[in-house]
Amino acid sequence: MIDLVFIEKVARWLTNTQVKIKTEVAESNAQAKRLAQYLNDLERRIDACERPNLDKEVSTYFLGTHTMYTVVNSRNA
Secondary structure, eight states: OHHHHHHHHHHHHHHHHHHHHHHHHHHHHHHHHHHHHHHHHHHHHHHHHHSOOTTSOOOOHHHHHHHHHHHHHGGGO
């Protein structure tokens, strides 16, 4: 009987651990997607400053700085 209780507790612990790992992976993937988007925005704004063109968005120093700040601090999000 004690062995059965122990096995059930271990099984429950393993299930909970698996759920926690899957949750962490999902959060990590979401963070990676956000970071990739932030970096893409930053590259686009840097390009708009370096090579202005009527087809590109208007970018300012403030927008570039704000985007860089977002990228650097995205690791805490």
